[in-house]
Amino acid sequence: MEEKQGEVVLIGTWASNACTRVELALKLKGIPYEYVEEDLKNKSELLLSHNPVHKKVPVLVHNGKSIAESLIILEYIEECWNTTPKLLPEDPHQRAKVRFWANYYDQKVVPIFHIIFRAKGKEEREKAIEDLSQVLKVLEEGIEKDFPGQNPFFNGESLGYLGIAIGSNGCNYKAVHEVMDAVLISEKNPKFLSWVNAMKNCPLVEETLPPHDKLVARLRVYLASTQA
Structure with a gap:
């Protein structure tokens, strides 16, 4: 080792x-x-x-x-490094479901953030934000169904594979809101909002996420490049 x-x-x-x-x-x-x-x-x-x-x-x-x-x-x-804390659950079916929702997030949720940044005009942006809400609703309902009474973002008391996969992106939502001057993650998706806020309060996540102001500055540059 x-x-x-x-x-x-x-x-x-x-x-x-x-x-x-x-x-x-x-x-x-x-x-x-x-x-x-x-x-x-x-x-x-x-x-x-x-x-x-x-x-x-x-x-x-x-x-x-x-x-x-x-x-x-x-x-x-x-x-x-097959040591504790483990990133994935021991049960093969649970592991498969965790992988499924991580892939869903990458394939369905993340691309819409880019669409929102590239949107031309208020109407196009609002449609993209509504599309984001709908795919997050599928995520919320799917996770609740697949992990009833569980918190799949944590493996035991430690952040797990799904929490790492989603939290690394979702926990930056306030920086995106500030740059876009719009609310993307709202009470329309209360479960997702509560999940990312809980992950954001994890000390390891807090210390590893990019500094808010520095990220806002970078995202402003990205937004300007998409609107040029």
Whole structure:
């Protein structure tokens, strides 16, 4: 185990939700790592050599071997450092459902945030915000059905795979509201709002999320680029 922990490098960028995921998992497991900040406008040879297919972050380099894509990295960390706290439940069916909803979030929820930023005009933006509310409603109902009486975002008392996958993005909603001057996550989705607020209050999440003001500044730049 000491040999494994001695050579872990995370290539990332501070504003990336996907990179936050990996940092949360590494910290939760107590895995020492070196962090390398990447300039995505001027990609380094290090990044290009370790992720030649997608050429994006995060990339985890473990003993010289690279793993890309944040959800895959989370599973790699869980399998390689099979120590407590665990990221995934022990039951195979529960593990499958946790993976399903993490993928749903990435495939259905995250893209709508980008659509909202790129929307031209108030009407188009409001439609996208309503679409977001609807996919979050599916998420709320599905999680309540699949995990009755449970909190699948935490595995025991520790943040789990689903909490890391969703919290790394959803917990930044106030920064998005400030930049867009609009409410995206509202009482239309009370369960989701309560879930992300609970995760945001987790000390590990609080210390790992990007600083609010710094993220707002970055998102303003992104918004300006989409409206140019």
